[in-house]
Amino acid sequence: MTTTDVRPAAQELPDQLFIGGEWRSGSAGTVTDLNPATEEVLAEVQAASAADVDAAVAAARAQLDGEWGALPGVERAKILHRVADLLERDADELARLEALDVGKPVGQPAMLDVPNAIATFRHFAGWADKITGQTIPTAGYFGRPTHSYTVREPVGVIGAITPWNTPLMIAAWKVAPALAAGNTVVVKPAEDAPLSTLHLARLLQEAGLPDGVVNVVPGRGDVAGTALTTHPGVDKISFTGSPEVGRAIQIAAADAFKRVTLELGGKSPQIVLADADVDAAVNGTAMGLFFNQGEVCAAGTRVLVHRSHYDRVVSGLAAAAEAQVVGDPFDAATTMGALVNAEQRDRVLSYVEAGRAEGATVVAGGGRPDGAGFFVEPTIVTGDNGMRIAQEEIFGPVGTVIPFDDPAEAVRIANDTRYGLAATIWTRDVGAAHTLAAQVRAGAVWVNGWAAIDPALPWGGMKSSGIGRELGWSGIVANTEEKTVTVVL
Ligand code: NAD
Numbered sequence: 109m110t111t112t113d114v115r116p117a118a119q120e121l122p123d124q125l126f127i128g129g130e131w132r133s134g135s136a137g138t139v140t141d142l143n144p145a146t147e148e149v150l151a152e153v154q155a156a157s158a159a160d161v162d163a164a165v166a167a168a169r170a171q172l173d174g175e176w177g178a179l180p181g182v183e184r185a186k187i188l189h190r191v192a193d194l195l196e197r198d199a200d201e202l203a204r205l206e207a208l209d210v211g212k213p214v215g216q217p218a219m220l221d222v223p224n225a226i227a228t229f230r231h232f233a234g235w236a237d238k239i240t241g242q243t244i245p246t247a248g249y250f251g252r253p254t255h256s257y258t259v260r261e262p263v264g265v266i267g268a269i270t271p272w273n274t275p276l277m278i279a280a281w282k283v284a285p286a287l288a289a290g291n292t293v294v295v296k297p298a299e300d301a302p303l304s305t306l307h308l309a310r311l312l313q314e315a316g317l318p319d320g321v322v323n324v325v326p327g328r329g330d331v332a333g334t335a336l337t338t339h340p341g342v343d344k345i346s347f348t349g350s351p352e353v354g355r356a357i358q359i360a361a362a363d364a365f366k367r368v369t370l371e372l373g374g375k376s377p378q379i380v381l382a383d384a385d386v387d388a389a390v391n392g393t394a395m396g397l398f399f400n401q402g403e404v405c406a407a408g409t410r411v412l413v414h415r416s417h418y419d420r421v422v423s424g425l426a427a428a429a430e431a432q433v434v435g436d437p438f439d440a441a442t443t444m445g446a447l448v449n450a451e452q453r454d455r456v457l458s459y460v461e462a463g464r465a466e467g468a469t470v471v472a473g474g475g476r477p478d479g480a481g482f483f484v485e486p487t488i489v490t491g492d493n494g495m496r497i498a499q500e501e502i503f504g505p506v507g508t509v510i511p512f513d514d515p516a517e518a519v520r521i522a523n524d525t526r527y528g529l530a531a532t533i534w535t536r537d538v539g540a541a542h543t544l545a546a547q548v549r550a551g552a553v554w555v556n557g558w559a560a561i562d563p564a565l566p567w568g569g570m571k572s573s574g575i576g577r578e579l580g581w582s583g584i585v586a587n588t589e590e591k592t593v594t595v596v597l
Pocket residue numbers: 269270271272273274296297298299327328329330332333334337348349350351353354356357371372373374404405406501503529569573574
C-alpha cells in the first residue's frame with residue numbers, strides 16, 4: 109500500500125468548524141494542511157476567528173445550564189461508551205488520518221494513538237457516575253453540631269488546546285475527563301494536524317452528545333488559541349504544547365484567574381545502570397528515541413549509560429538508528445515517517461549542527477534523505493549534558509548518549525535540566541529501581557520499559573514540563589471544583 113492508495117478523497121476529509129452541533133466555515137480564512145511525507149496539500153481547513161470562538165464558547169456555556177448540565181453521570185457514561193464504540197468502529201480510518209496528517213507510520217497510531225483514545229473514553233465513562241465527595245467531622249459551630257460534606261462540581265467551559273504530534277490521543281485525554289465530570293469543551297487543534305480531532309467531533313455527534321457540549325475550532329494559535337485563552341466565558345484552559353506557548357497561556361489566563369493545566373515538553377533521561385539487561389535497554393531506549401519520529405513529549409532523548417556499558421550501548425543505538433526504515437508512512441516496512449513540517453525538520457537539523465559545533469560526535473544519521481517529504485535521519489550523538497542538544501527539546505529523532513560512573517552521578521545528570529516530564533531506569537536491582545525513582549524529578553518514572561502510559565495513570569510534568577495532572581482520578585480532580593457544604597444542626 110502507498111500513500112496515494114490510502115489517501116481519502118478531499119471532500120471526505122473533515123475540514124470545517126464544529127460549533128453548536130453545526131459544521132460551518134470559519135471567518136479567518138483557511139489554514140493549509142500538508143501531508144508531511146509528500147509535501148502535497150491534504151486540505152484547506154477552515155480557520156476560526158475570535159467571533160467563531162465566541163460562538164463556540166456561547167454554545168458550550170448554554171449547555172452547562174441546559175440538557176447536558178441536567179444529565180446524571182450514569183447517562184454521561186453511556187455517551188462516553190458510545191464514543192468509544194464508534195472510535196473502535198473507525199479505528200482503521202483514524203489511524204490512516206493520523207498517518208496522513210502527522211507523517212507517522214500507520215502501524216503506530218493503529219497500535220497506540222487510537223487504542224489509547226478508545227481506552228481513555230472507556231476509563232472516563234467508568235468515572236462519570238462515581239465522582240463522589242466526603243463527609244467530614246468538625247468541632248461544630250459555636251457549640252452546635254454540624255454536618256459537613258464536599259461535592260465535586262464541573263469547572264464549567266474547558267478550552268482544550270492541543271499539539272500536532274498525537275492529536276487524537278491528546279484530544280481524548282482532554283475531552284473524555286472533561287465530559288465525565290460534566291463540563292463542556294471547546295477544542296482548538298493544532299494547525300498542522302486537525303483532521304482526527306474533527307473526525308472525533310463527527311463521532312461525538314453520532315454518539316448522541318447534545319449539540320454544543322463539545323465544539324471544535326481549528327485555526328491559528330495566535331488567533332483562535334488566543335481568543336480561547338482570553339475569553340471571559342472560558343473557565344479553564346487545558347493545554348498541551350510547548351513551554352513558550354504554555355507560559356503565554358498562563359499569563360493570559362491569570363487575568364481572570366482561569367484554571368490551567370499545562371502539559372509541556374521534556375528532555376527525559378533514560379538511565380542504563382551497571383546491572384541492566386543491556387540488549388533490552390538498547391531496544392527500549394531506541395524506541396524512546398525514534399517512535400513517532402521522536403516527536404514525543406516524553407521522548408527519552410538523554411541516554412545516560414554506566415561507563416561499563418557505554419561503548420556497547422553507543423554502537424547498539426547506532427545500529428538501531430541505521431536499521432530504521434525511513435519513508436512512506438503507508439508502507440508496512442516503514443518504521444519512521446516524516447517530521448510534521450519543514451520548520452520542524454530544519455529545527456531538528458540545526459540542533460545536530462549546534463551539537464557538532466559544541467564538540468558532539470555524530471555516530472549515526474545527522475542528515476536528511478533526498479527527495480520530497482520532511483524526513484530526517486535517525487540520529488545518535490555522543491556528548492555531555494551541558495550541550496544544547498542535551499538541554500533543549502529537539503522534538504525529533506535525535507538522542508545524546510552520555511556516560512556516568514555511579515548512580516548518584518546518573519541522578520545528578522538526570523536532574524540537571526529545566527524539564528521534568530518522564531524518566532526511564534534500566535536495572536535488574538529492585539532496590540536501585542525504587543531508590544532512583546524517588547530521586548529523579550519527573551512526573552512519571554518507568555522501570556525497564558519506555559512510555560508505559562495508561563489512561564488510569566496520572567500524567568504531567570514537574571518544573572518546566574508543566575503544571576497539573578491529567579488522566580486517572582487526577583483527571584477528574586483537574587476537571588472539577590470542590591465545594592464544601594456545612595449544615596448547622
Ligand atoms: P505549540 O505550543 O506550538 O502549539 C500547541 C498548540 O497551541 C497548537 O494548537 C497551537 O495552535 C496553539 N497555540 C500556539 N500559539 C498560541 C497562543 N499564543 N495562544 C493559544 N494557543 C496557541 O506546540 P506544538 O509545536 O504543536 O507541539 C510540540 C510541543 O508540544 C513540544 O514542546 C512537546 O514537548 C509538547 N507536547 C507535550 C506533551 C505532554 O503531554 N507534556 C505532549 C505532546 C506534545
